[in-house]
Amino acid sequence: MTAVGGDVRQNEAMAMAQDFARLRFAGGRFDHGTGLHADVLEEVTTYKRILTELAKVVFRRENSGRVRVPKGFEDRLDLRLVDVEAGSQIPVLDRIAASGELLVPEDEYDRAQDLFTQIIDAAFTPTDIPRDLMAVVPMFSKFGTSLRAGEWIGVPNSRNDEVRYDRTTRARLIEASGEPYRADAELLGWVSDLNAQAGRFELRLADGSATPTGEYGRHWNEFHRAVGPTPEEGRRVRVAGYVEFSARGEARKFLTVDSVAVLDTWEWATERIEELQTLPPGWLGNDAGAAISLEAATAMMTLIDRLELDAVAKPPPIFPTGEGGVQAEWVFPVLTVSVESDSDGSFFCHRVGRTLDSADSLDVPAGHAADAADWLAKALGPAS
Amino acid sequence: MTAAFLPLDELEVLLTDNAELLHRQAHPTHLEQDDQVSIMVFRPDQRDERKLSVRQGSQLTAEQAYNAHGEEGLESLGTLTVTVAEVGSLGLRAVDDSATDGAPEAHAFVDFRAVEHRDRAEMKSIAGLLHRHALARGWTYRP
Numbered sequence: 287m288t289a290v291g292g293d294v295r296q297n298e299a300m301a302m303a304q305d306f307a308r309l310r311f312a313g314g315r316f317d318h319g320t321g322l323h324a325d326v327l328e329e330v331t332t333y334k335r336i337l338t339e340l341a342k343v344v345f346r347r348e349n350s351g352r353v354r355v356p357k358g359f360e361d362r363l364d365l366r367l368v369d370v371e372a373g374s375q376i377p378v379l380d381r382i383a384a385s386g387e388l389l390v391p392e393d394e395y396d397r398a399q400d401l402f403t404q405i406i407d408a409a410f411t412p413t414d415i416p417r418d419l420m421a422v423v424p425m426f427s428k429f430g431t432s433l434r435a436g437e438w439i440g441v442p443n444s445r446n447d448e449v450r451y452d453r454t455t456r457a458r459l460i461e462a463s464g465e466p467y468r469a470d471a472e473l474l475g476w477v478s479d480l481n482a483q484a485g486r487f488e489l490r491l492a493d494g495s496a497t498p499t500g501e502y503g504r505h506w507n508e509f510h511r512a513v514g515p516t517p518e519e520g521r522r523v524r525v526a527g528y529v530e531f532s533a534r535g536e537a538r539k540f541l542t543v544d545s546v547a548v549l550d551t552w553e554w555a556t557e558r559i560e561e562l563q564t565l566p567p568g569w570l571g572n573d574a575g576a577a578i579s580l581e582a583a584t585a586m587m588t589l590i591d592r593l594e595l596d597a598v599a600k601p602p603p604i605f606p607t608g609e610g611g612v613q614a615e616w617v618f619p620v621l622t623v624s625v626e627s628d629s630d631g632s633f634f635c636h637r638v639g640r641t642l643d644s645a646d647s648l649d650v651p652a653g654h655a656a657d658a659a660d661w662l663a664k665a666l667g668p669a670s
Numbered sequence: 671m672t673a674a675f676l677p678l679d680e681l682e683v684l685l686t687d688n689a690e691l692l693h694r695q696a697h698p699t700h701l702e703q704d705d706q707v708s709i710m711v712f713r714p715d716q717r718d719e720r721k722l723s724v725r726q727g728s729q730l731t732a733e734q735a736y737n738a739h740g741e742e743g744l745e746s747l748g749t750l751t752v753t754v755a756e757v758g759s760l761g762l763r764a765v766d767d768s769a770t771d772g773a774p775e776a777h778a779f780v781d782f783r784a785v786e787h788r789d790r791a792e793m794k795s796i797a798g799l800l801h802r803h804a805l806a807r808g809w810t811y812r813p
Contacts (some may be wrong), residue, residue, distance in 0.1 A: 386783040494698055558702075565699065570699075571717075571743070571745060574714075574715055603706040606699050609716065613708070613710065615709060617709070617801070622798035622799075622802065624709060642760065642792070642796070645795040
């Protein structure tokens with residue numbers, strides 16, 4: 287390992303910003319010419335994304351296995367590219383404190399840097415990678431995609447010691463992630479089957495990605511409470527346990543079930559929106575699909591909170607829009623109602639009946655969720 | 671309000687067989703449960719330039735359309751289908767552009783360009799009604 291320098295700034299003014307990381311891009315193209323190669327920017331973005339997932343692992347380790355991280359956790363890693371140092375190409379990343387806060391000397395994100403380098407170090411001995419890190423290893427397939435033969439990235443740990451990441455390292459990690467893996471997880475969905483004779487349940491995941499099964503054990507009551515005449519008429523549940531995943535990250539089965547929570551509408555909406563906020567930019571494919579904005583997410587949660595859903599209609603499914611917003615929808619045989627919170631937090635409410643002529647809509651500026659809620663209550667009234 | 675249709679390009683052909691099926695792929699994030707598919711499946715996104723991508727049923731089955739989509743590296747949970755007649759009933763048209771440069775196999779599009787760009791309500795109304803037609807038909811292919 288090689289020290290690459292960089293100290294935490296000590297005075298009060300600097301506590302708003304911290305010299306966080308220097309990624310060294312070296313070899314090949316990076317050793318010649320001036321300026322920052324454009325490919326570097328994409329790698330920095332992926333670096334941040336992986337680091338965020340690793341910080342969640344740190345949080346879970348340090349909080350007795352809690353699966354959910356606190357609200358706003360991901361926003362705590364605000365990285366700014368403040369300089370490019372000479373000698374290969376070294377983007378210098380400062381970490382900026384959230385508004386009104388100061389950075390603590392070391393937190394989950396600093397310790398996540400150590401996990402990052404630990405994974406790279408273990409690329410040739412993947413059995414050394416702890417099981418809770420295996421869920422993050424597939425993300426390395428996106429890191430270093432721009433590297434050519436002879437090029438490498440020096441990735442620092444929290445002590446600014448650097449490990450080398452190159453095409454071979456990446457290939458070994460991709461290979462390592464090609465196996466099914468097991469990890470602690472919390473999955474959200476509906477109980478699509480509950481078999482008392484076999485002692486088993488089946489969970490249809492809310493994102494439609496899989497239907498893992500498992501033994502319900504001591505959680506019969508919770509599962510039974512969530513079952514409806516059909517899965518879609520049942521109540522959503524959040525099941526935490528130790529899960530086996532396919533190499534592609536699809537949940538296959540619960541090896542253990544630690545807890546089962548039956549969710550009410552508000553909890554469901556909150557969890558669904560938080561889940562959608564994890565969608566990376568480009569989630570639609572072909573570089574389309576903006577990440578869900580904080581303003582859109584907050585606006586929708588505020589609106590749902592104001593709606594007396596049980597009184598007016600069934601709880602809505604909530605979907606991401608390609609423009610960084612989210613949309614709640616109520617679909618009936620001859621009526622379709624939707625409300626979209628845009629990336630700036632404004633709303634667009636819409637309903638259409640049998641024909642185009644029956645449509646009605648309302649633009650609602652940001653901060654006026656009550657107006658959108660009133661409109662929706664009227665629009666949904668006849669359907670309830 | 672809808673405006674006049676734009677002229678078609680040289681290699682684009684208007685689809686006129688009202689019974690022709692138009693297969694549309696549903697992205698995984700646009701489905702919460704089997705029967706809760708977002709109406710956004712039928713709303714053009716920024717990739718589409720108001721040309722909603724579909725595959726022609728006269729050339730590909732719903733399953734083949736799903737497979738062809740996947741071969742382009744795009745995700746789908748299954749195929750939903752409307753007809754040329756249903757598109758026409760909403761004041762739009764379906765256009766075969768499979769002969770244009772770089773067009774995927776059997777590609778066509780539902781032409782939303784006739785909807786004024788500013789008229790978000792009408793875009794959503796049309797998407798909602800296409801969605802209703804498709805749901806009445808059910809999934810035409812689920813892997």
